[in-house]
Amino acid sequence: MRQPPKILARHLVARSRLFRVEEVELEFANGARRRYERIPGGRDSVLIVPLLDPDTLLLIREYGAGSERYELGFPKGVVEPDEEPLAAANRELQEEIGYGAGRLRIIARLSLVPGYIQHRSLIVLAQDLYPSRLPGDEPEPIEVVPWCLSELGALLQREDFDEARAIAALFLTQRLLAEERG
Template structure:
């Protein structure tokens, strides 16, 4: 096992400044000094620290619920799991149940936090809690999507075919799939 120093000091932030901003994003520049005296200027997306959730909904022990929605970043329709931001005052579990209702038309009686992941932590302060949802029942809440999302049922035991699809490529969805498979193997 490699030795990792848990007490290594974080770099000192000498200054921070917002250098670009849009309706959705803020870019922050940091002037840093590391413990060895090296200095660097980093840019990162300034996060709101609200966090997000991704839900792996299970209709039964082998049937996942996926959604297909427009992805502006790739200008394509992508297949994946329901996901969204945690609203102020919500827990990750509450947000997961709300997003599941808004995007897939189901609520869950059982929600289990599987793992927390981050996306490109060198540049983003964006954390996501992966949640497994079981004992589903139909319940729809109105969401903020511009068009109805397609809801697709997919067998967990056919995950290889899902991974082979050109429209199931988001890294967080792939991680969520593997975490769900691991959870079921350990039960």
Template sequence: MPVKPDVTQRTTVAQSRLFRAEELHLTFSNGEERVYEKLCSGGPGAVLMVPMVDDHTVLMVREYAGGLEDYHLSLPKGAMDRGETPEQAANRELKEEVGYGADNIHWLKKIHLSPSYMEHKINVLIMRDLYAQKLPGDEPEPLEVVPCNIDDLMDLVMRDDVIEGRTIAALFMAKAWLEQQR
């Protein structure tokens, strides 16, 4: 296992309402020095839910993405509040974004979005035994809920409007886990 480099200096170089960027001065075990920049997380993390109506139907949402300046189809997701477990945050966010809660929640994995330059992480959870319950959310407009067949996974992830990497990864993990449960 390699020896982690020493952080010899850490400086905030930019900050906005959503992001903070740090510059890291590093010295590696072989004496090489480098300067890295990274986006820092601003809270306890986030959750991404795979809500299953039944063994074959996943509920996805169509929402506007500022980075794309367009709409896309993804799994529902949201920020964890301080003090919430991933399961609590996932159930709250599912009620806010999709209008369902879940009696059966299974945490799959924590994934990092782009670890080369971001601290951001998201917990992937499968939500089953759904029941109707809507909570007010923070979305600027109602999200369109789109039922999709997870059994046709390749067709689903190859759609032109399914482009988010973490959604695609979560769908593959969820399908494999669900197949093990059958």
């Protein structure tokens, strides 16, 4: 395994309410130096794959402020301070789709943009759903869209289902369920 580069300097170069950007100066094992900008840490997020029954996903349609359009995807949110990730997942489920889950498990921990952003997101599979609603901070009611897992091909064709993390979560879920069926 390679020796990680030495961090020669680290400066905050920009900051807003949500984002911090730092510049790091690195010296690689071969002596090469580079400056990179990165968005450090912050809290983990969760993305939840809710299974209503063994063949039915519950997707949501909500506005993405980054993409500036309505996106089909999975419920998600940030893990609050002092909150367990699975509790955060169950809270987001109840806020966004009106279900709680009797069974929750982390099936992956994914980076989103490892070249620039430190943030990681936990993929949580939620089963044994029961109706339960918590008030959330959504600006408008979130549309819930049931989708058959057997119709995966049609979902992947949709232009509004294009988030890398959601596609990874979908395939990882399908693979896990296939393994469990044996």
